[in-house]
Amino acid sequence: MSLDRSLPSAAPATEKPGAAPTRPVPFRGSGFTHRPHRHVAPLVFAALLILWEIGSRTGFISNISLPAPTEAAEAMADLFRSGMIWKHLSASLFRLTVGWSLGTLLGIAVGLAIGLFSVARAGLSPLVSALFPIPKIALLPLFIVWFGIGEGSKVATILFGSFFPTVIATYGGVDNVDRSLIRMGQSFGLSWSSIVRKIIIPGALPAILSGFRISASIAIILLVAAEMIGAEYGIGAYILMAGALYAIDQLIAGVALLSLLGLAVAWLIGRAEKMLLGWRI
Amino acid sequence: MELILEKINHSYGDMPVLTDISLSVGSGEIVCVVGPSGCGKSTLLRIIGGLERPTSGEVLMSGEPPADSLNPLTYVFQDFALLPWRTVEGNVRLVLEDHRIGRERVGAVVDDVLARTKLTEFAAAYPRQLSGGMKQRVAIARALSVNPAVMLMDEPLSALDSQTRDLLMDDLIELWTQVRFSACYITHNLAEAVRLGHRIVVMSRRPGRIRDIVEIDIPLSERPGFPTETAAIQRRLWEMMRDEARAADRELSDVA
Numbered sequence: 001m002s003l004d005r006s007l008p009s010a011a012p013a014t015e016k017p018g019a020a021p022t023r024p025v026p027f028r029g030s031g032f033t034h035r036p037h038r039h040v041a042p043l044v045f046a047a048l049l050i051l052w053e054i055g056s057r058t059g060f061i062s063n064i065s066l067p068a069p070t071e072a073a074e075a076m077a078d079l080f081r082s083g084m085i086w087k088h089l090s091a092s093l094f095r096l097t098v099g100w101s102l103g104t105l106l107g108i109a110v111g112l113a114i115g116l117f118s119v120a121r122a123g124l125s126p127l128v129s130a131l132f133p134i135p136k137i138a139l140l141p142l143f144i145v146w147f148g149i150g151e152g153s154k155v156a157t158i159l160f161g162s163f164f165p166t167v168i169a170t171y172g173g174v175d176n177v178d179r180s181l182i183r184m185g186q187s188f189g190l191s192w193s194s195i196v197r198k199i200i201i202p203g204a205l206p207a208i209l210s211g212f213r214i215s216a217s218i219a220i221i222l223l224v225a226a227e228m229i230g231a232e233y234g235i236g237a238y239i240l241m242a243g244a245l246y247a248i249d250q251l252i253a254g255v256a257l258l259s260l261l262g263l264a265v266a267w268l269i270g271r272a273e274k275m276l277l278g279w280r281i
Numbered sequence: 282m283e284l285i286l287e288k289i290n291h292s293y294g295d296m297p298v299l300t301d302i303s304l305s306v307g308s309g310e311i312v313c314v315v316g317p318s319g320c321g322k323s324t325l326l327r328i329i330g331g332l333e334r335p336t337s338g339e340v341l342m343s344g345e346p347p348a349d350s351l352n353p354l355t356y357v358f359q360d361f362a363l364l365p366w367r368t369v370e371g372n373v374r375l376v377l378e379d380h381r382i383g384r385e386r387v388g389a390v391v392d393d394v395l396a397r398t399k400l401t402e403f404a405a406a407y408p409r410q411l412s413g414g415m416k417q418r419v420a421i422a423r424a425l426s427v428n429p430a431v432m433l434m435d436e437p438l439s440a441l442d443s444q445t446r447d448l449l450m451d452d453l454i455e456l457w458t459q460v461r462f463s464a465c466y467i468t469h470n471l472a473e474a475v476r477l478g479h480r481i482v483v484m485s486r487r488p489g490r491i492r493d494i495v496e497i498d499i500p501l502s503e504r505p506g507f508p509t510e511t512a513a514i515q516r517r518l519w520e521m522m523r524d525e526a527r528a529a530d531r532e533l534s535d536v537a
């Protein structure tokens with residue numbers, strides 16, 4: 001390719017008789033970006049279920065090791081028919097909402113304190129780092145001693161489980177708020193509380209909400225663990241009972257309920273993000 | 282209101298950044314500060330506005346700021362510093378909400394400054410929807426809304442392309458003719474300094490000291506009519522700065 005041909009003043013090569021043939025520049029920019037595929041997830045899910053069903057019917061999957069999805073569905077339908085589902089669900093949802101809400105509220109408060117006051121940071125952040133990695137399930141017996149075998153210990157387990165990730169997400173979010181915005185607020189003489197309410201909290205909100213995702217998943221895990229000790233109703237109690245009786249169809253139905261719960265929570269948080277972080281897009 | 286800097290010295294640790302800066306910004310006067318990179322211009326401006334304490338020396342205000350001035354010393358930042366979660370209008374409101382001036386008055390002030398900066402139709406837009414020039418307009422509107430006695434501008438146009446910069450300079454001059462704000466305007470662009478400054482302070486490389494002060498007595502609005510004069514001043518400024526800039530450049534690469 002000669003140099004003058006690439007100059008913009010030169011006529012397009014195709015118009016020159018006897019010029020070299022032209023070809024389009026190959027596109028190399030594809031990949032590494034995500035496009036939404038709405039139908040893929042349900043398709044994958046359905047395909048798995050169908051394969052599983054076929055496996056069970058042909059005897060490839062032994063009925064003792066894993067019952068067919070239709071059997072699990074039947075167990076689920078039983079739950080609805082007997083009305084037990086509402087007893088289990090309401091017990092679980094109550095523990096989850098109370099424990100998680102209190103945990104995140106306290107977590108946000110402590111996280112903000114650590115983010116805003118250096119004394120709180122010096123005093124509390126090592127404590128949080130020390131307590132966060134302790135599996136709260138291990139403390140369950142302790143909670144039972146402290147808060148009783150009833151609702152108290154279950155709510156407390158979930159509360160502590162969602163508290164620590166929220167603290168860490170919140171003060172990380174506060175630390176990451178653009179300093180120049182805070183400086184701007186100070187330079188306009190905004191009051192301390194205005195700076196916190198109008199600059200720091202909205203700036204930390206994305207991090208706080210992604211902390212919610214983590215704390216909600218942890219809360220569901222702990223819910224099941226807590227319900228396995230001394231609970232009459234609850235999804236965890238149901239699963240435990242099914243396991244003890246080797247009613248694997250019921251066990252799978254219970255696990256499916258948990259997945260649905262997880263999906264519902266993720267959807268709710270997604271809605272909250274859309275509503276509160278609409279400016280981000 | 283007049284702003285007086287008396288023998289400002291400042292150092293970070295044992296690195297002196299500013300030495301013996303004495304300067305004044307008169308009422309309705311735009312003082313431009315130019316100087317090589319790293320000579321302490323931004324530091325000086327932070328000290329002037331009370332965001333940082335100088336190691337020694339004082340910044341004094343003489344005379345009263347206008348009675349309706351809500352924030353006598355007001356910054357316009359290079360990076361705009363707009364809240365991304367607030368609309369254009371909300372960003373201007375932000376700085377008025379803390380003052381007890383009544384809902385109607387806030388509304389009126391917001392409408393007025395948005396009109397003056399030609400932003401009325403963008404009142405409901407979010408910063409991410411705006412170009413750089415528009416964002417800086419919003420920041421200028423926000424600054425005007427508190428009716429400052431002195432505007433402290435740190436390279437307000439440096440993040441913009443040169444066409445936008447020219448347009449905004451014209452807008453600034455138009456605004457200045459309306460309200461005659463005073464300003465301390467930091468820039469590394471000599472054309473901006475010559476276009477906007479009544480006085481131009483040339484700083485030496487770090488530790489920054491005042492090397493020279495150039496006064497331009499052509500009225501701001503008439504400067505486009507004197508291309509040869511302004512070009513001559515700009516050349517003079519450049520000659521003063523060239524050696525400093527070159528030396529500063531070499532110093533920095535020694536450090537690295």
Ligand SMILES: Nc1ncnc2c1ncn2[C@@H]1O[C@H](COP(=O)(O)OP(=O)(O)OP(=O)(O)O)[C@@H](O)[C@H]1O
Nearest residue numbers: 293298316317318319320321322323324325469487
């Ligand atoms: N907070 C700080 N702590 C320590 N050193 C600092 C701090 N802020 C600035 N400096 C140093 O002080 C010197 C002056 O910085 P300053 O930002 O005021 O320069 P400037 O003239 O605004 O430069 P530029 O033209 O690049 O904006 C620089 O060497 C910088 O590294």
Ligand SMILES: [Mg+2]
Nearest residue numbers: 322323324435
């Ligand atoms: Mg600077």
